[in-house]
Amino acid sequence: MEFAYTAEQQALRDEVQRFIQENVNEDVRSEIENTDEMSQGPLVRDLRKKVAAKGWVGISWPKEYGGQDGSRIDQYIVEEEFSRIGVGVGGAGSGAPAILAAGTEEQKKTLLPGLISGEITLALGFTEPQAGADLASLQCRAVRDGDDFVINGQKMYTSSAHYASHIYLMARTDPDAPKHRGISIFIFPMDTPGITVRPLWTIQNDPPAPIGTTYGQRRTNETFFEDVRVPATCMLGEENQGWYVGAMGLNLDRVGASRYLISVRRDEDIINWAKDNDLGGHDVSQDPAIRDRLAELWIEAQVCRLMTMRSMSLMERGDTFTYEGAAEKVWAPEHGVRTTETISQILGPYAQLMSTSEEAIEHGLFAHNLLGSFQSGINHGSVQVMRDQIARRGLGLPRG
Amino acid sequence: MDVLLNEEEEMVKNAAREFLGGECPPSLARAMEVDDLGYPPELWSQMAQLGWLGMSLPESLGGQGLPLTYLGIIMEEVGRAIAPVPFHSTMVAALTIAADGSQEQKQSVLPRVCQGDTVLTWALTERDPRFLPETIATEAVEQGDNFVISGTKMFVDNFGAAEKCLVVCRTASASDGDQGISLFLVDTGSAGISNVPLTAIARDKQSQVIFDNVSVPRSNLIGQINQGWPVVQAMIDRATVLLCAQMVGATRKDAEMGIEYAKNRAAFGRPIGSFQSIQHLCADMILWVDGAQLLTYEALWKMDQGLPSSIEISQAKSFCNDKCEAVVRSSQVIHGGIGFMMEFDLHLWFRRVTSWTMRLGTSFEHRSKIAKALLDQPGRVRLGMNLEPVP
Numbered sequence: 150m151e152f153a154y155t156a157e158q159q160a161l162r163d164e165v166q167r168f169i170q171e172n173v174n175e176d177v178r179s180e181i182e183n184t185d186e187m188s189q190g191p192l193v194r195d196l197r198k199k200v201a202a203k204g205w206v207g208i209s210w211p212k213e214y215g216g217q218d219g220s221r222i223d224q225y226i227v228e229e230e231f232s233r234i235g236v237g238v239g240g241a242g243s244g245a246p247a248i249l250a251a252g253t254e255e256q257k258k259t260l261l262p263g264l265i266s267g268e269i270t271l272a273l274g275f276t277e278p279q280a281g282a283d284l285a286s287l288q289c290r291a292v293r294d295g296d297d298f299v300i301n302g303q304k305m306y307t308s309s310a311h312y313a314s315h316i317y318l319m320a321r322t323d324p325d326a327p328k329h330r331g332i333s334i335f336i337f338p339m340d341t342p343g344i345t346v347r348p349l350w351t352i353q354n355d356p357p358a359p360i361g362t363t364y365g366q367r368r369t370n371e372t373f374f375e376d377v378r379v380p381a382t383c384m385l386g387e388e389n390q391g392w393y394v395g396a397m398g399l400n401l402d403r404v405g406a407s408r409y410l411i412s413v414r415r416d417e418d419i420i421n422w423a424k425d426n427d428l429g430g431h432d433v434s435q436d437p438a439i440r441d442r443l444a445e446l447w448i449e450a451q452v453c454r455l456m457t458m459r460s461m462s463l464m465e466r467g468d469t470f471t472y473e474g475a476a477e478k479v480w481a482p483e484h485g486v487r488t489t490e491t492i493s494q495i496l497g498p499y500a501q502l503m504s505t506s507e508e509a510i511e512h513g514l515f516a517h518n519l520l521g522s523f524q525s526g527i528n529h530g531s532v533q534v535m536r537d538q539i540a541r542r543g544l545g546l547p548r549g
Numbered sequence: 550m551d552v553l554l555n556e557e558e559e560m561v562k563n564a565a566r567e568f569l570g571g572e573c574p575p576s577l578a579r580a581m582e583v584d585d586l587g588y589p590p591e592l593w594s595q596m597a598q599l600g601w602l603g604m605s606l607p608e609s610l611g612g613q614g615l616p617l618t619y620l621g622i623i624m625e626e627v628g629r630a631i632a633p634v635p636f637h638s639t640m641v642a643a644l645t646i647a648a649d650g651s652q653e654q655k656q657s658v659l660p661r662v663c664q665g666d667t668v669l670t671w672a673l674t675e676r677d678p679r680f681l682p683e684t685i686a687t688e689a690v691e692q693g694d695n696f697v698i699s700g701t702k703m704f705v706d707n708f709g710a711a712e713k714c715l716v717v718c719r720t721a722s723a724s725d726g727d728q729g730i731s732l733f734l735v736d737t738g739s740a741g742i743s744n745v746p747l748t749a750i751a752r753d754k755q756s757q758v759i760f761d762n763v764s765v766p767r768s769n770l771i772g773q774i775n776q777g778w779p780v781v782q783a784m785i786d787r788a789t790v791l792l793c794a795q796m797v798g799a800t801r802k803d804a805e806m807g808i809e810y811a812k813n814r815a816a817f818g819r820p821i822g823s824f825q826s827i828q829h830l831c832a833d834m835i836l837w838v839d840g841a842q843l844l845t846y847e848a849l850w851k852m853d854q855g856l857p858s859s860i861e862i863s864q865a866k867s868f869c870n871d872k873c874e875a876v877v878r879s880s881q882v883i884h885g886g887i888g889f890m891m892e893f894d895l896h897l898w899f900r901r902v903t904s905w906t907m908r909l910g911t912s913f914e915h916r917s918k919i920a921k922a923l924l925d926q927p928g929r930v931r932l933g934m935n936l937e938p939v940p
Contacts, residue, residue: 153550424924
């Protein structure tokens, strides 16, 4: 065991922090603040290019596809620092690991460098109106027609579909097979004819959630596919093996800096706020009940951190998860909810004031966080589904 | 950064698990609960032969000089097997002598510890069970070349089996420069000592020990006179993190027994482990014990590296107190009525882990220390930072 970063890793962190100081000025900050955090304004796009040029995106990916053959821990360090300023540089959610594992040489060469430079972005097209937790019951159809597939169906919560360059789609290719064995994955451009994106506005839209809010996204989408014709070469992995390719990518996307940080940042925020502020003269940091609760939450946040470090350590060793990724995905989101709900009982009525309210504490961060934090326990596999996985795959308990 | 065990650590763990699996069945723990001495001397010698007793003691004194993390791993396995041996109390006292004793004291005690020829313990707590210098009223008064100790200590482990005991005494009132606390190595057979056994839920060997004008030679003073509190604090820290390791080991085994039972016990025509309510409880049990283990390893590692670790130790103990208890209670719940029966083994773990949650600092005490570090010093906090304790 080794519970510290190496001198090289610490130096990398220092370098990233310096880079951020030098390159993220007020204008960039203001663009991050004023656009949906997932979207890419011109300054943020520029910033991403500079970050990619430093070799800081996809550090652990192979060099031949634009990565550095580097350490997963180094990648974590870069992700953590950028995640703290509200810029995701991780390398594209669950799509990239799936491409690395299951893509053809051609797919890797055309997609991965673009994912690193930011020229390619993937919208996730998994969930459907009738297929959420039970994702394998999805109905979106892809029917082979010569060298093409023709896709028809509807996807829900395709968050970045209104600006992403490509969609990473799960569709049914064999309706007669058992439900997990008739699914395939396709990656193709969003400007393919027949795709319609319709906005779905979240409860964070009006007034807008401040940057850094856990699930502060103002907008997501539903996306419709009507006779969308794509070449068969868009298929990722083998036909009807898409469930396993997708699940593997999701598994790897459940861990890492951004997922960990969205659940623990409020612990830092409330403690730092309480050190420097009071409520009309009442110093909440000296209330014994509040102190005990904050310490308890701080300990839980350490567990979140250590579970993330455990996932990173496993990946760094080239091992696979049995239940550790799911463990992280249960513990951190539920912790985030406990923290944000506790904060509302520390700040009382002030914690309900939203971003546009003059009197709001920290620009309404805590109020908006209360609206969003529970989402992290739902997205990318709910905590209930994660517990099923831990029990069955991790502990070998029998199916019901 | 790699929070998993490395190859050598894994080997030490596996060897310890294999040995204790063969030599230390639950029936031994059961037998020792009603044994006067409270531990099997043969097992103790075997542990010495395996090098466990000298694991983290200096090589020059017969030990192996390995990092404290290795001792922690052994402690975890001893906890897993609920091995009825005076391992914790002996190691806590021995490590304190190794760190702060004189050359003579080390020479006279530590080689015998490594060889398994002696058992040690330590006596700190009095009526007020908090870990503060002002709770120490037991006095050591200088008389010629001796100190004369009078007072009552509570919750002393293995006093009957121990040959020597480190006793925390007041030698002066607190001043600006120090807390007036001194530490003495006392022969347990000295005149004036009475040992009153306490009956605790772990059914282990805890005592109230009364010192009535017990004379100790000056040469048995550990460290400097009146300057003993930092030595005591370091002893408490080591004791706490090693107890966490023991709790983690016992708790994981207890969780595994609950999960195994859920796979085999049928109700409503199917294994109860196929019901989601039980599955999710089992998932939580594993997450809780994993969290306790990660916090404990981090604390052990930092202590071994000589880094500030007292906040990490408090994190580990507070979490262990709450979550290890939740695990062993949940395992009892999964077992239903049978877990409440004396003839079934599960309670051997339940009673010990439960007892250990109350030793070496309650959750409130540890969290109070963490809250001070978080809230009562300037600067911004950030997850992953080194948090220094506030005195």
